[in-house]
Amino acid sequence: MKIAVVRETRPAERRVALVPEQVAKLVQLGYEVAVEPAAGERALYSDDAYREAGAEVAWGADHAATVVASVQPLERERLQRLHAGTALMSFLPTNPPDVVRAATRARLTAFAMELIPRISRAQAMDALSSQALVAGYRAAIVAAERLPRFFPLNMTAAGTVPPAQVLVLGAGVAGLQAIATAKRLGAVVKAYDVRTAAAEEIASMGAQPIELELGTLDGPGGYAREMTPERAQLQRDLLAPYVAGADALITTAAVPGRTAPMLVTREMVERMKPGSVVVDLASEQGGNVEGSVAGTELMIGNALVWGGSNVPSQLAGPASRLYGQNVANLITLMTRNAAFDPDFSDEIVAGCCVTHDGKVLHEPTRELLEGQY
Structure with missing residues (x-):
């Protein structure tokens, strides 16, 4: 053999x-x-x-x-x-x-x-999850590196520097690792996912789950089901103020073999503050962020948009x-x-x-x- x-x-x-x-x-x-x-x-x-x-x-x-x-x-x-x-x-x-x-x-x-089936017995062989873990960690590091401000709260004799506001969309393995890493770096983190169990998982990482009251889209294998165009638009409308208030946005929503859902429009990114950073881990599958390009950093409005390309390999x-x-x-x-x-x-x-x-x-x-x- x-x-x-x-x-x-x-x-x-x-x-x-x-x-x-x-x-x-x-x-x-x-x-x-x-x-x-x-x-x-x-x-x-x-x-x-x-x-x-x-x-x-x-x-x-x-x-x-x-x-x-x-x-x-x-x-x-x-x-x-x-x-x-x-x-x-x-x-x-x-x-x-x-x-x-x-x-x-x-x-x-x-x-x-x-x-590899996403069942308990196969967890030790689940390469998608192991590589998503790496990608989620990397996403938070990229966001911290490119954001022109501190992630943590700093209280000094010269004054107080408030913590960065980080928004994570998608709370699978990559999203949860991005949340955990951003929290360890001291940011205030909010996150959203359409699945039922996501809010509890987000809270367990120390982040604030966003509740849009749209109902859940639980699908087979732990992934979310595709949503109708009407629901997708309503979701974007409800997420818009959270995106606008974020210093760093990390998007991680993807399903193998399918085009990634477009969660954030170009217009939503254009409303972000000067110096904001967007990290789109789903760029290779079409992107969660309109206008992101895999392997490329570009500006949309005042925000730097980083499109992920084979991120675990980094x-x-x-x-x-x-x-x-x-x-x-x-x-x-x-x-x-x-x-x-x-x-x-x-x-x-x-x-x-x-x-x-x-x-x-x-x-x-x-x-x-x-x-x-």
Whole structure:
């Protein structure tokens, strides 16, 4: 049994799929682990650290591998060189669908880390949550760094400096971590989410939950359901004064595979105070803030708007450690009788498997592909 850890090739991707401490645990399970040179370099894990953990460091690590682990999906050309039956573990966005088609034709078994079911038993494998934790922390740090004033209250002989007012929209894992970090930095934090449990979770972090009395939109898997255009407009109207009063706005509302809801219009941002900062973690999915652009800082009115792009990769070391543990836990789940042997009747395995034995097993992906022929 051989696990290959490949070096990420996308320019902005600094993470690595497994870190040395996880390699050591997998070696103890009976796996050989091969790591491509410099695979962990951008996350500050050296080749020597991998060797000390028991891995072989060499090019062509994926040759004859049982499992190929990566953060981003492999390029189509590389997939075509793998042996049939090889298992892939990575994030696997299905649109555009070229990678899924290539994996199917090469008869590879592709597991998508973003499709891990959001159930209690799968929490240790939930890569979306682990990476959202990193993104939420980073969002608060970005806001504090770019806001031209203190976050905390300061009482001095020269006078009192009031604390910054921070507004967080979306209270999932990323939003709650942004709240917690902003609170630790001393800001006054308010937050809003459409889900029933959100108010209690927001309050538990020391922030003030905003109650708009619009009812909740609880959906499957812990995400919010899509709202009607009329309700979305009413929500924006009710949120407008909170946005205008904020020194820093952090938006985190996103659902995998769907366009992010537009929570804040350009006009709402234009009403913010001079020097205000907006951090939109959902920019890559269309943005919660009208006019935000992924990977770009721009001005809307008097506010600086920071569009997030692969935000977890900006803290590559801790993000890799968390993601690698998710991958290692998934591999461990699929290891039976000292062999890599996925049980496709297991809810977790079945839920995250996209392709197997030349077929697309994930129904939404299959429907997407059929609709594009």
